[in-house]
Amino acid sequence: MSTSPPNKSHKILLLFIFSFLVLLALAGFGYAILRQAPAEVDSRPPLAVPDVAVTQQVYTPPRVVVEAKSEKPVLPVGLPLAKLGVVCNVPHDPEKRVALTFDDGPSLSMTPEYLKILRDKGVHATFFLIGSQVEREPSLAALIANDGNEIGNHTYSHLNLKKASLADAASNILEGQKAIEQDAHQELSLLRPPGGELNEPVIHEIQKMGYTVVLWNIDPQDWRENATSSQIINNVMTNLWPGSIILLHEGKAPTLKALPQLIDDITRRGYKIGTVSELLSKPSRPVSPPDKPTTETPPAGPTNVTTEAPPAGGV
Ligand SMILES: [Zn+2]
Numbered sequence: 245m246s247t248s249p250p251n252k253s254h255k256i257l258l259l260f261i262f263s264f265l266v267l268l269a270l271a272g273f274g275y276a277i278l279r280q281a282p283a284e285v286d287s288r289p290p291l292a293v294p295d296v297a298v299t300q301q302v303y304t305p306p307r308v309v310v311e312a313k314s315e316k317p318v319l320p321v322g323l324p325l326a327k328l329g330v331v332c333n334v335p336h337d338p339e340k341r342v343a344l345t346f347d348d349g350p351s352l353s354m355t356p357e358y359l360k361i362l363r364d365k366g367v368h369a370t371f372f373l374i375g376s377q378v379e380r381e382p383s384l385a386a387l388i389a390n391d392g393n394e395i396g397n398h399t400y401s402h403l404n405l406k407k408a409s410l411a412d413a414a415s416n417i418l419e420g421q422k423a424i425e426q427d428a429h430q431e432l433s434l435l436r437p438p439g440g441e442l443n444e445p446v447i448h449e450i451q452k453m454g455y456t457v458v459l460w461n462i463d464p465q466d467w468r469e470n471a472t473s474s475q476i477i478n479n480v481m482t483n484l485w486p487g488s489i490i491l492l493h494e495g496k497a498p499t500l501k502a503l504p505q506l507i508d509d510i511t512r513r514g515y516k517i518g519t520v521s522e523l524l525s526k527p528s529r530p531v532s533p534p535d536k537p538t539t540e541t542p543p544a545g546p547t548n549v550t551t552e553a554p555p556a557g558g559v
Contacts, residue, residue, distance in 0.1 A: 317463055317491060320442045325459070328447050333461035334523050337487030341516045343523045344369040344507075345460065347398055347436060349494030350377055350384035357500055359391050365507045367517040368393050371494070372436040372458075375400035375420030378427050385428040394519035396434035396458065397421050406441035410449050417453060434458045434520055458520055460491035466499040473502035481509055489520060 319325075325332055334341075349355055349371055362369055371388050373395055378385045389395055399405070400420035405413045421432055435455040437446070442457070450457050464479035465471060476498060480490055492499050510517060 316467065317440045317460075319440050319459055323442065323444065323447075328444065329451060330442070330447060330457045330459060331489070331520070331524065332459045333485075333489050334487035335485075337523065339516060340486040340514060341518050341523050342484065342486070342488040342490060342510060343520045344490050344492060344517055345372060345396075345436070345458070345520060346370070346492050346494045346499075347372045347438075348377075348402070349373055350381055350388065351495030352381045352384070354495050354497075354500055355384045355388065358494060358503065359387060359393075361500075361503045361507070362393065363391055365504065365511075367507055367511075368519050368522075369517070370394040370396055370434065370458075370520040372396040372398035372434070373420075373424050373428075374398050374402050375423035376402075378423050382427045385424055389428040389430045394434070394521055395424060395428050395430050395432060396436055396520070397424060397432045397455065398436055399438055402438045404439060404441045405437045405446045405450075406443050410445060413446055414449055414453065417450065417455075456524070458489065460489045462488050462490045464490070464492070466493055466496050466502075471496070471498045473498045473505075476502040477506050477509060480506060481513075484510065484513070484515065486515070487523065489523070 319332065320330075323330070344367070346358065346369060349358075350373060351358075368391070371393055373385055373388075375397075385395065397417060397420050400416045400423060403413065403416040405416075408416065417435065424430075425432060433454065433456060435450050436458050437450075440459055447457055462480055462483045464476040466476050476492075507517065
């Protein structure tokens with residue numbers, strides 16, 4: 245039986261169809277493989293296109309240590325300060341003592357350096373601290389106290405007590421007291437109003453809280469932006485008198501620079517440097533005459549030695 249031509253043609257046709265199907269299947273398989281293949285990894289660095297929204301979300305500003313701004317201190321005008329029991333100095337101090345006072349601390353950057361100078365020179369000072377600053381750097385008030393220095397209250401937030409209501413003034417003073425005493429472990433009895441801002445009702449309110457209000461009688465203007473150490477020293481030395489209370493500030497580079505020579509010059513002239521409370525206390529031993537008797541007349545009562553008009557913008 246011979247193979248008929250149609251049968252051969254069928255075989256060829258079937259083979260062709262089979263081959264076509266196989267090719268089709270391979271093509272489909274290849275396509276599927278290609279679709280599942282991972283995309284080529286782009287190793288190039290991403291374009292530096294600023295994304296404002298993202299930048300704002302992830303940006304963390306650097307920590308800025310803000311030192312308290314020193315006030316433009318002005319002694320209250322028109323108030324009978326001595327009669328009201330406000331201390332500006334202790335006139336005619338028989339022991340020829342003066343007090344260095346530092347406002348607006350503690351200062352993270354400079355308080356340890358101030359303390360080292362006082363320690364090296366063997367003198368103590370009075371620091372009027374701000375409660376909120378004490379909370380921010382809690383170890384510094386203890387450092388000040390542990391060195392034998394005196395600590396006073398300068399309110400919690402450097403509040404202008406004259407502008408505030410009596411209730412707010414009292415609350416701010418009390419808050420400052422708690423913050424300072426908690427760290428310094430020293431009972432506070434002295435208060436210096438920020439900027440020297442006072443009126444009679446505020447004075448009475450502070451005194452009702454058990455405080456002695458302390459101002460100053462020598463202001464060498466270390467709060468000025470352009471203060472220099474030599475000006476600070478000259479200003480103090482030309483106005484020094486037994487019983488003087490000298491207003492200085494923490495966190496001031498010119499003040500820090502002036503301090504060693506200032507202490508040397510004061511003691512070289514025969515003065516003793518002590519705290520405000522020591523100045524206020526009565527002498528415990530017989531009074532010796534001043535080392536260098538003078539015929540000059542001391543200033544009559546509290547004096548603000550500021551000789552220049554304060555800058556308009558304040559500090
Ligand atoms: Zn102040």
